[in-house]
Each structure stands twice: as C-alpha cells, then as structure tokens.
Amino acid sequence: MTVDCPRRDLFEAVQLAGSPSSGRSTPLPIFQNLLVEAEDGKMRLIGCDGEVWVERTLPATVSTGGSLAVQARLISDILGQLPEGDLRIEQPNGASLRLSLAASEYRVVGTASEDFPGLPEVAAGATMRIKKSDLIGMVESVDFAVAKENQGRPVLTGVLFQYDGEKFKTVATDTHRLAVRSEKFEGLGEPVTAVVPDRAIQVIKKLPVADDQELTLAFGQDRLLVNGESARLVAQLLRGDFPAYERVFPTSYTRKWLFDRESLAASLKRAVVLARESALRVVLKSDGDHVTLSARSEGLGEGKEELQIVKEGNDLEIAFNGQYLLDALKPIQSPGVALEMSENDRPALIKPSEEGSDYVCVIMPMALM
Numbered sequence: 210m211t212v213d214c215p216r217r218d219l220f221e222a223v224q225l226a227g228s229p230s231s232g233r234s235t236p237l238p239i240f241q242n243l244l245v246e247a248e249d250g251k252m253r254l255i256g257c258d259g260e261v262w263v264e265r266t267l268p269a270t271v272s273t274g275g276s277l278a279v280q281a282r283l284i285s286d287i288l289g290q291l292p293e294g295d296l297r298i299e300q301p302n303g304a305s306l307r308l309s310l311a312a313s314e315y316r317v318v319g320t321a322s323e324d325f326p327g328l329p330e331v332a333a334g335a336t337m338r339i340k341k342s343d344l345i346g347m348v349e350s351v352d353f354a355v356a357k358e359n360q361g362r363p364v365l366t367g368v369l370f371q372y373d374g375e376k377f378k379t380v381a382t383d384t385h386r387l388a389v390r391s392e393k394f395e396g397l398g399e400p401v402t403a404v405v406p407d408r409a410i411q412v413i414k415k416l417p418v419a420d421d422q423e424l425t426l427a428f429g430q431d432r433l434l435v436n437g438e439s440a441r442l443v444a445q446l447l448r449g450d451f452p453a454y455e456r457v458f459p460t461s462y463t464r465k466w467l468f469d470r471e472s473l474a475a476s477l478k479r480a481v482v483l484a485r486e487s488a489l490r491v492v493l494k495s496d497g498d499h500v501t502l503s504a505r506s507e508g509l510g511e512g513k514e515e516l517q518i519v520k521e522g523n524d525l526e527i528a529f530n531g532q533y534l535l536d537a538l539k540p541i542q543s544p545g546v547a548l549e550m551s552e553n554d555r556p557a558l559i560k561p562s563e564e565g566s567d568y569v570c571v572i573m574p575m576a577l578m
Contacts (some may be wrong), residue, residue, distance in 0.1 A: 210247050210273055210274060210275025210277070210298065210299060210300035210306070211271075211272040211273040211297070211298070211299050211300075211482040212247045212252060212269050212270065212271050212272070212273075212297070212298040212299075213269065213270040213272075213295060213296070213297050214252060214267065214269035214270065214294075214295070214297075214298075214494075215292050215293075215294075215295060215296070216288060216293060216294055216296040216310060217293060218267050219252070219267065219288060219296060219298075220285070220288040220289060221417075222252070222254050222265040222266075222267050223243065223254060223281070223284055223288060224284045224285060225263060225265050225412070225416070225417070226243055226254035226255060226256040226263050226264065226265045226281075227243055227256045227281035227282070227285055227305045227416055228256065228263060228264075228411075228412050228415065229256050229257050229260075229261040229262065229263055229408070230256060230281060231281070231282070235554075236259055236517065237326060237515050239278065239320065239324055239326070240257060240259055241256050241280060241281060241305065241321060242256075242278040242279060242280055242281060242319075242321065242325060243255065243256045243278065243279055243280075243281040243284065244276065244277075244278050244322055244325040244327070245276065245277055245278070245279060245298075245306065245319075246267065246274075246276040246322070247271045247273075247275055247276070247298070247364075247527040248270055248271060248273075248276050248576065249271065249274075250268060250269065250270070250275035251266050251267065251268055251269055251271070251540075252266065252267050252269045252271075253265070253266045253549055254266075254267075255325070255327065255328060256281055257326060259326075260406070260408075260445045260449070261406070261408055261409050261412065261442070261444045261445070262326075262329065262442065262443040262444070263412055263441070263442050264328050264440060264441045264442075265417075265439065265440045266439050266440070272507065273300075275300045276322035276447040277300060277303075277304075277305075277306055277319040277320070277321075277322055278311065278319055278320040278321070278322055278324060278325040278560055279306055279317050279318075279319040279320075280317070280319075283317060284306075284308075284342070287308060287315050287317070288308075291308075291310050291313055292310065292311060292313075294310050295310070296308060296309070297309045297310070300433055300491035300502065300532065301316075302321075302373065303318060303321070303520055304318060304321075304390070305317060305318050305319055306319060310383045316542055318365075319449070324467070324524075328441065329432065329443055330444055331427055331429040331432045331433070331434035331443060332429045332430070333427035333428065333429055334428055334429055334430060334545075335398065335399035335400065335401045335427075335428045336398045336399060336425065336426065336428070337372060337397045337398035337399070337401060337425070337426050337428075338397060338398055338423045338424070338425050338426075339377075339394065339397050339423060339424060339426070340420070340421060340422065340423055340424075341416070341419070341420050341421075341422060341423070341424050342420035342421060343392075343394070343416050344408065344413070344424060344426075345413075345414055345420075346390065347379045347390050348368055348376060348379055348410050348413075348414075349540070350379065350388065350390035350540035350568055351368060351379050351380060351381040351389065351390050351540075352368055352381055352389035352407055352410060353381075353388065353536040353537075353539070354381040354382055354383055354386050354387060354388040354536070354570070355367065355368060355381045355383065355407045356382070356383035356384070357383070360383070362449070363395060363447055363449060364404055364406055364447045364448065364449035364450065364451055365382060365383060365384070365451075365452075366406060366408075366447065366498065367381075367404040367405050367406040367407050367408060367409075367410075367446075367447045368380065368381045368404070368405055368410060369381070369402075369403075369404050369451050369544070370400075370401055370402070370403050370404070370405055371401070371402050372394070372397060372398070372400055372401045372402075373400050374395070374399075374400055375393060375394075375395050375451065376391055376392070376393050376394070377391070377392050377393075377394045377397065378391045378573065380451070380454050382452060382454060382457075384452075384528070385533065385572070385573050386420075386421070386456050386469075386533050386536075386537065386570060386571060386573065387452075387454055388537065388540075388568075388569075388570045388571075389454065389568070389569050389570075390540070390567060390568050391567050391568075392567055395534040398426075401426075401428050403428050403446050404446060404447040404451055405433055405443055405446065405447070406445070406446075406447055407541045409433065409435075409442060413442060413457070416419060416435070416437040416440050416442070417438065417439055417440055418437040418438055418440075422437075422438065424436065424437060428446070429446075431446055431448075432444065432445055432446060433446055435465065442501070443519035444486045457548065457549060457572060458558070458569070459555065459556055459557075459558055459571070460547035461551065462522075462548045462550055462551050462558070463522045463523070463550070463551045463552075464495075464499070464520070464521065464522035464523065464525050464549070464551070465520070465521040465547060465548070465549050466495065466500060466518045466519070466520055466521075466547070466548045466550075467518055467519040467520075467545055467546070467547055467549075467562050468500075468516060468518055468545070468546050468547075468549075469517070469544045470538060470541055470543065470544055470545060471543065471544070472516055472517075473516060473534075473538065473546060474535060474538050476502050476516055477491065477502070477531050477533065477534055477535050477538075479512065479514065480502055480503070480512060480513075480514060480531055481532055481535070482504075482509055482512075483503065483504045483506055483509060483511060484504035484505075484506060484510055484531050485506060485509075486506035486507065486508070487506045487507070488530070488575070489530045489531045489532050489533075490503060490504065490528050490529075490530065490531070490575050491503070491504045491528065491529055491530070491531035491534070492504070492526065492527070492528045492577065493526070493527055493528070494524075494525075494526040494527075494531060495518065495520060495525055495526075496524055496530050497520070497522045497524075498514055498517060498518060498519070498520060499516060499517050499518060500515070500516050500518050501513055501514070501515055501556060502514040502515075502516060504531065523530065525550060525553060526553060526577065527550060527553040527554075527557070527574050527577075528553070528574055528575040528576065528577050528578075529557070529572060529574055529575060530572075530575060533572050534559070534572065537559045537570035537572060538559070540568050541560070541561050541568065542561075543561040543562060543563055543566075545561065545562030545563070546559060546560070546562055547559070547560055547561070547562045553574055553577065554574060555559040555574070555576075556571050556572065556573055557571070557572050557573075558570070558571055558572075558576060559572060
C-alpha cells in the first residue's frame with residue numbers, strides 16, 4: 210500500500226470510523242481496530258464493536274493498493290498530533306503501516322485484514338428518506354430520556370422510531386421520564402417500527418452529510434443501514450418489548466401551571482447547584498399566582514427562587530429531579546411552558562403551553578423530604 214492524502218481528512222475519517230468502539234469495552238480485541246483499505250483512488254475505513262459498524266470513504270492518491278487492520282485509538286492519537294500537510298501511508302510489509310509527514314515518521318503494527326469483520330448486509334424491509342436536520346431534530350428532542358446501558362433493559366437504551374406513512378414519532382424512556390416527539394412527514398417511505406440504539410444515533414449525528422441533504426434509512430429484520438454521501442452505518446436494532454408509552458400519559462390533570470420558559474430554566478440551573486448532594490431534588494410549591502422553587506443539601510446550604518405563574522386548580526407542593534426538568538425544557542422552543550399535575554405522587558406532564566404541541570415529556574415526581 211502506498212497512499213497520499215491530507216492529514217486532516219484522514220484524521221476526521223478515522224475519528225468517525227473509530228467511534229463505535231471509542232471509550233467502551235468490546236467483546237473481542239479485534240474490535241479495537243480499524244480496517245484500512247486503499248484502492249481505485251480512495252481509502253476505505255471500517256470500525257465496529259460487534260453491534261455498530263461505520264464505514265467512511267475518502268478520496269486519496271493511491272499508488273499501490275492494500276489493506277490492514279490497525280489499532281483505532283493509536284492511529285487516531287498519532288494523526289491528531291501530526292502537523293497539517295499531505296500524509297504518506299505505506300505498507301512496507303504485510304503487518305505494519307508507515308505514516309510519514311514532513312520530518313515525522315511512525316510505524317504502526319497491524320493485523321491481517323481477513324481477521325476483521327466486514328460491513329454486514331442488510332436485507333431492507335422498509336426504507337425511509339429524511340433530511341439529516343429533520344432526523345436530528347426528532348431524536349435530540351427525546352434522547353435525553355434514553356436509559357443508561359447498565360440498567361438491565363437493553364431495549365430502553367435506544368429510541369423508538371414509529372412511522373405510519375404520515376406521522377413520524379420518536380420516543381425514549383428510562384422509566385423515570387418519558388419523552389415523545391411527533392411530526393407530520395408525508396412521503397418519507399414505508400411504515401416502520403424499530404428501536405435504534407442511542408450509540409448508533411450519536412454516530413448518525415456525526416455523518417459527513419449536510420443538514421439539508423437526505424439520509425436513507427433501510428430497516429431490516431434485525432439491522433439498520435444508514436447511507437450518507439461518503440459514509441455508511443450498520444447497527445443492530447434493539448430487541449424486546451418497548452413499553453406501551455401511551456398508557457403512561459396522564460389522562461387528566463387537576464393542576465396546571467404556566468411558566469415563562471426562560472425564567473423557569475434559569476431558576477432551575479441555579480437551584481440544582483445546591484441540590485447536587487440531595488439527588489438533585491428541587492421542590493416546587495405554589496401559592497396563588499407564584500411558585501417557590503427550593504433546593505437544599507445537608508452541609509452545603511439551601512436556596513430558593515420565586516416565579517410568577519398562571520395557575521389552574523388548587524395549590525400543590527411537589528418535588529422533581531431538577532436536571533430532569535431542565536432536560537425536558539431544552540426541546541421546547543415556545544416562550545411558554547405548561548406543567549400539568551394531579552397529585553404530588555403521580556406522573557406530571559411538561560409541554561409547550563400552546564395547544565396542539567408536537568412534544569411532551571412525562572416525569573415521575575420525587576418524594577418530599
């Protein structure tokens with residue numbers, strides 16, 4: 210292999226292709242590697258962790274073709290420290306790559322490319338085409354509610370995609386909160402119901418595709434294929450029964466508070482500073498047309514904020530995880546936000562104050578101390 214290409218282009222490609230295994234343990238040592246191939250005027254990089262595969266291609270001057278699997282983190286660290294310029298990559302023997310740029314030269318030991326698992330095939334059962342900006346907007350409205358990977362229910366570590374031919378919904382829950390975004394998108398493709406792992410979604414956000422360009426999502430029985438301009442992603446879809454989220458929504462409420470969104474967010478940001486040692490518990494207590502928001506931590510101190518509200522129903526004292534409230538506010542663009550409740554031990558609903566909103570978040574309250 211003898212290849213010339215700009216250092217920056219290769220560095221960015223390595224970062225993307227290596228993202229599936231970056232920062233996490235993998236079941237097999239080979240998954241810590243990147244497959245590097247060069248032929249026909251381009252380089253192809255593939256990285257995977259056994260569940261998510263990323264392929265990135267970039268143009269290059271290929272004098273001699275070749276392939277080798279090399280440690281992803283090692284080559285990324287070397288490329289990140291080299292100066293700008295045209296990089297030469299050579300394969301002096303079958304088991305190593307030589308990287309040369311100006312006065313720098315490094316040799317990286319690799320593994321035979323035959324040992325690396327290639328990009329798997331996906332037999333598409335349904336296909337969607339959607340602008341990248343639209344897809345990212347849909348998932349970023351809910352992915353704060355995705356469960357952590359170590360919580361024991363893998364199906365909750367992803368985002369539910371539902372498309373019926375007219376309306377596209379994204380849903381995420383960690384059982385303490387549930388976020389739903391719904392938008393009308395006609396003509397995206399065939400109906401789909403699938404749970405996409407959040408790790409794959411984070412890679413999709415990084416794909417080198419302009420926001421106004423379309424991504425093609427092909428859903429197979431067990432896998433998702435995402436095609437971009439110069440990159441592809443394949444991910445194992447999450448198995449299991451996603452919670453029947455419609456049943457979680459409160460069917461009625463007896464109290465409703467209307468806040469100015471920016472004022473509420475600013476007060477919560479200050480209050481959670483003092484709630485860090487008390488599980489981020491923030492107490493909201495209404496009295497007429499204002500709410501007192503308070504937080505305290507033993508040995509640290511206490512604080513309170515007062516906010517004007519428009520209120521329906523009787524007064525109420527209720528506690529929430531302050532960070533959960535902040536997360537739920539971020540997708541809301543309208544100036545007003547509504548908090549609907551019944552009792553202080555029942556789920557509450559937060560959403561834009563305007564009728565017919567396309568976003569809603571259900572949050573379980575915390576116990577009052």
